[in-house]
Amino acid sequence: MPLFYQPQIQQGISFLDLEESRHAIQVLRLREGDSIQIVDGEGILYSARITKADAKKCLFEIIERKVIERRKCLVHIAIAPTKNIDRTEWFVEKAVEIGVEKITFFQCQHSERKVINLERIQKVAVSAMKQSGQAWLPSIEGLVDFNTVLTAKEKEKFIAHVDSNNPLHLKDAYTKNSEYVVLIGPEGDFSQQELEQAQQNSFKKVSLGANRLRTETAALAACHILALQ
Amino acid sequence: MPLFYQPQIQQGISFLDLEESRHAIQVLRLREGDSIQIVDGEGILYSARITKADAKKCLFEIIERKVIERRKCLVHIAIAPTKNIDRTEWFVEKAVEIGVEKITFFQCQHSERKVINLERIQKVAVSAMKQSGQAWLPSIEGLVDFNTVLTAKEKEKFIAHVDSNNPLHLKDAYTKNSEYVVLIGPEGDFSQQELEQAQQNSFKKVSLGANRLRTETAALAACHILALQ
Structure with a gap:
């Protein structure tokens, strides 16, 4: 039907x-x-x-x-939109299929993209929600600046960053049935200053696996890791 | 460099x-x-x-x-190519980033796409391998018919199918550091006959989560579940 x-x-x-x-x-x-x-x-x-x-x-x-009850966890992905906007729209479609409650787009020092068409992205989300037979539409916001995402209120806060001294994988870093925010940086990665700011605001550095992932792949991987609990 | x-x-x-x-x-x-x-x-x-x-x-x-050593598991995804070939190419790019050893395209009863450009798809894989800094290129084959994929030799064999009587999730169905093949059906799903044939050939039915996933999303989810071990 x-x-x-x-x-x-x-x-x-x-x-x-x-x-x-x-x-x-x-x-x-x-x-x-x-x-x-x-x-x-x-x-x-x-x-x-x-x-x-x-x-x-x-x-x-x-x-x-x-x-239809909401699932027990709440996943918020905050992502720097990709230079090629198709990749960001693709991420939104796939994240909605897999499961996500909130997506925030932010700008940071190495961002290559300064504008997004939020209305168009929200349509992608609506379409993916219907396609995957879901009754909850994720909220999608942005662009906000990096300082704004640092004020996120979720209980567990992560920033995706490969740190060879501290390769804590997201799958081993979260507790079940909680609320999470995961920050995903742009193609040029976070700046050192942003990484420090995030840590000062209680964001834990996490890895998403051994391979180097594109921005949108990293964001989807984070969604999926948290959906698999 | x-x-x-x-x-x-x-x-x-x-x-x-x-x-x-x-x-x-x-x-x-x-x-x-x-x-x-x-x-x-x-x-x-x-x-x-x-x-x-x-x-x-x-x-x-x-x-x-x-x-560069190969990882300890071997993931083979056999997938019916999507009607819109962009979705298949997207899957190949993301699967290579996340980790996959072999991709086979097959045709089955409800397949909507009868041809693929294998050379073009292999280029997508090469590009994703370089992008993600890997030294192993997955083998990519097809189109073969459904009976051919049923002869796959991997130790653990799965077919993605939502069966409300038996919702065994892939994440709970595999053993670590093994060889896996996962069959992913077309937009119109496997036929009842194909499901039975697969089971007769020792393929276990597995779910990939509560949401209804598109073909290419399901295939990537399977890769990622097996990569997270």
Whole structure:
């Protein structure tokens, strides 16, 4: 059954937005009376029925409401966006499939990319959420500066950095069912000053394995390590 | 220092191939006497010096030879190529970064893609090997038919399939430091007949987590789970 995304159903919204309406009526050719599923991105999966097959504003009525519990851990990835934005969008798609609660884009000293199209990236996340059959949409924020990500409130804080003197792997560094933030640097890595600042703010340096990983691969590896608990 | 790929140095080759020569001389503007590093894809990392800066056939002399041991496990991913070939190429790049020894592409009943450009995919693998600083190039084969992958000789054999009656996760299904093959189906999944054939050939059904993953995401997740041991 086709799955749509429509936020704020609990606040009274009873129609699909323009893009989802168009997809339902023009692309999928759904009609009045057809059954659909809708997620609100906040943990509710609705079974619904189309009551007005309008390609601009498709109305529906709710048949059933199912609460989907969030998983027990909370993963926040803070990442410097890649020079080639496709790589960042790819990361967002894959991270949402694998599992992530929050993504923050930040700028730092060696960042090569100074702008991102947050709206476009959020669409990638919505699409991946639907594709992977999930009811929770991760929050995606940015660009913020490096000092802002240092104020992250998660209980366990990590910064991905290969330090041959201290090769603590993320898989051995976290405790289960907790809240985590992992900082992933740009192609040119963090500066020495940023690494020190992070450590002063209780971020632990962690490795993600023996191979040298691209920024977006490192970020996905971190998500997956924390998803495997 | 720039890293190049040149196979068969042990068999006496002492020049870079056309593409690598062009990259060294025309793009990087290297000259006679410049130091380079070369991997042969079979576990040897060479330090070398350019002796003739020819953009068609760059000659070098070996200064030092370092043997890089293979990791203790052997991961073979057999995957039905995706309809959109970019997703398959993406998988190859990321799998090589994370760690994989062999990739086989196969066709099965629900395959949507009937052809692949193996040469192009092998170039993606070479590029990812160099990018991630590795000396071993995975072997990449295909397209073969489904019956051929069923004859795989690895000690531990898995087929990725979500079976709600038997949700054995790959992470709990393998033993360490072994040889593995994991079969990853196409967008339309394996047929019932193929699942049965695989089981008759000692392939164990495994899950890769709670979320529904795209073909290429599932394949990468399998690589990463086995790399984390």
